[in-house]
Amino acid sequence: MLAVKNLHKSFGEAHILKGISATFEKGQTSLIIGQSGSGKTVLLKCMLGLHVPEEGVIDFDGRIFNGLKEKEKRQIRKEIGMVFQGGALYDSMTVEENIMFPLKMFTNDTKQEMLKRVNFVLDRVNLHNSNSKFPSELSGGMKKRVSIARAIVMNPKYLFCDEPNSGLDPQTAIVIDNLIREITQEYNMTTVINSHDMNSVMEIGDKIIFLKDGCKEWEGTKDDVFRTDNKAIVDFVYSSNLYKKVRDALLKGE
Amino acid sequence: MTNFEHIGAYFLMLKEVFRKPQKWKVFWELLFREIDDLGLKSLGIVVFIGFFVGGVVAIQTALNVDSPFIPKYLIGFATKRSMILEFAPTFMSIILAGKVGSYITSSIGTMRVTEQIDALEIMGINSINYLVLPKVIAVLLFYPILVILAMFLGIFGGWVAGVLTDLFYTEDYIMGIQLEFNPYFVKYAIIKTLVFAFVIVTVASYHGHKVSGGALEVGRASTKAVVWTSVTIILLNYFLTQMLLG
Numbered sequence: 001m002l003a004v005k006n007l008h009k010s011f012g013e014a015h016i017l018k019g020i021s022a023t024f025e026k027g028q029t030s031l032i033i034g035q036s037g038s039g040k041t042v043l044l045k046c047m048l049g050l051h052v053p054e055e056g057v058i059d060f061d062g063r064i065f066n067g068l069k070e071k072e073k074r075q076i077r078k079e080i081g082m083v084f085q086g087g088a089l090y091d092s093m094t095v096e097e098n099i100m101f102p103l104k105m106f107t108n109d110t111k112q113e114m115l116k117r118v119n120f121v122l123d124r125v126n127l128h129n130s131n132s133k134f135p136s137e138l139s140g141g142m143k144k145r146v147s148i149a150r151a152i153v154m155n156p157k158y159l160f161c162d163e164p165n166s167g168l169d170p171q172t173a174i175v176i177d178n179l180i181r182e183i184t185q186e187y188n189m190t191t192v193i194n195s196h197d198m199n200s201v202m203e204i205g206d207k208i209i210f211l212k213d214g215c216k217e218w219e220g221t222k223d224d225v226f227r228t229d230n231k232a233i234v235d236f237v238y239s240s241n242l243y244k245k246v247r248d249a250l251l252k253g254e
Numbered sequence: 255m256t257n258f259e260h261i262g263a264y265f266l267m268l269k270e271v272f273r274k275p276q277k278w279k280v281f282w283e284l285l286f287r288e289i290d291d292l293g294l295k296s297l298g299i300v301v302f303i304g305f306f307v308g309g310v311v312a313i314q315t316a317l318n319v320d321s322p323f324i325p326k327y328l329i330g331f332a333t334k335r336s337m338i339l340e341f342a343p344t345f346m347s348i349i350l351a352g353k354v355g356s357y358i359t360s361s362i363g364t365m366r367v368t369e370q371i372d373a374l375e376i377m378g379i380n381s382i383n384y385l386v387l388p389k390v391i392a393v394l395l396f397y398p399i400l401v402i403l404a405m406f407l408g409i410f411g412g413w414v415a416g417v418l419t420d421l422f423y424t425e426d427y428i429m430g431i432q433l434e435f436n437p438y439f440v441k442y443a444i445i446k447t448l449v450f451a452f453v454i455v456t457v458a459s460y461h462g463h464k465v466s467g468g469a470l471e472v473g474r475a476s477t478k479a480v481v482w483t484s485v486t487i488i489l490l491n492y493f494l495t496q497m498l499l500g
Contacts, residue, residue, distance in 0.1 A: 049376075050372055078377070085369075088369040088370050106377075
């Protein structure tokens with residue numbers, strides 16, 4: 001289980017995170033949602049150790065991340081997989097080299113063993129015949145798949161995704177969402193997704209945490225989203241007429 | 255950030271650079287790639303500039319030595335001394351600061367703004383050590399070779415210029431370049447080259463690693479890196495000359 005307790009983070013005068021506490025369970029896909037500027041990315045970066053919070057605790061299965069030495073932090077980081085918004089694939093490496101990179105850095109596997117693992121994860125994300133392509137030759141959806149493959153190649157315990165389906169067409173976005181959910185359940189990972197895509201919320205959100213102005217405004221499951229009276233989340237989720245109609249229909253029991 | 259804070263952050267970065275590589279096998283691979291990218295790919299410009307600078311120095315010296323009391327072999331002597339002491343180490347380093355420095359800043363800066371550096375850090379890799387150390391070692395190994403090559407080509411270029419313009423005779427030129435050869439001057443040039451090479455890579459890497467924003471900021475950082483590297487080289491050239499030759 002991953003937990004954050006009373007997390008505070010400021011940049012100069014701007015107080016971005018104002019005492020956020022949340023838990024993220026194993027085998028579940030947890031989504032952090034909220035408007036732009038609500039602190040989602042800062043929260044994710046604090047959990048990943050890219051930002052240091054002024055106050056609060058980040059707890060990886062009993063290991064308090066922000067109290068550890070750099071060497072111990074690196075050990076935890078090896079258990080983390082990350083899918084970046086833009087993929088963050090290494091431009092100078094092919095797809096195969098990108099995915100093989102963590103294996104080369106942290107294992108003593110032979111080239112053949114590494115290749116077997118790379119092909120296995122590429123197969124898992126349904127990406128075939130792309131081993132020798134460079135990131136510049138891939139479509140947005142393919143980049144996301146490679147990024148997911150790289151994130152899971154080391155069998156991580158924790159998977160973080162920063163807006164995994166931004167910039168994708170609706171069909172590909174659903175495929176990527178489902179892939180993340182399947183992988184989460186298959187590997188029993190703790191998955192945290194930062195998103196403002198409402199389709200993702202409704203499709204894969206085992207747990208939803210809604211942030212507003214740096215505070216946790218609401219928390220619940222995707223089913224709770226339809227029943228909540230919290231004005232802030234209702235305004236956020238049902239800003240689209242389509243979702244308003246879906247909610248009305250559900251509440252009327254149609 | 256103030257300039258003092260930048261200087262402090264630069265030295266903190268150096269502390270991270272000189273840590274043991276996390277995986278030696280990967281380090282060697284990167285080192286050979288950097289020797290190719292930063293060294294071998296600079297060979298063309300070093301050959302071209304070295305040859306023509308030597309030619310220009312020889313022609314200018316010949317045109318200024320018009321007194322019959324000044325022996326013609328001084329043209330070869332002056333060309334040799336200028337190439338060894340100043341043009342090969344300093345001039346080449348300024349050129350390489352532009353070529354290699356901007357390449358390093360833009361490549362690391364692009365990695366920063368496209369979150370590739372974040373990806374390294376999240377994996378538990380010390381990004382500064384991983385990206386900068388192979389570059390530092392590559393240039394420290396290869397730039398002395400480039401500068402010695404530039405010295406030879408400059409002296410050769412001076413002779414070719416003399417032959418083509420008939421400003422001096424080959425015999426005089428050969429006598430001049432053989433006159434009073436002091437091996438310490440070559441050592442001095444190599445020491446300067448090593449210091450300048452270190453500055454080129456580390457200052458450029460610092461500016462690349464600190465970028466935040468987008469493509470425009472990467473471009474600005476590249477320009478800033480070249481300016482600061484050139485200024486540092488010129489200042490260090492003054493102090494090193496005073497220390498080693500004064």
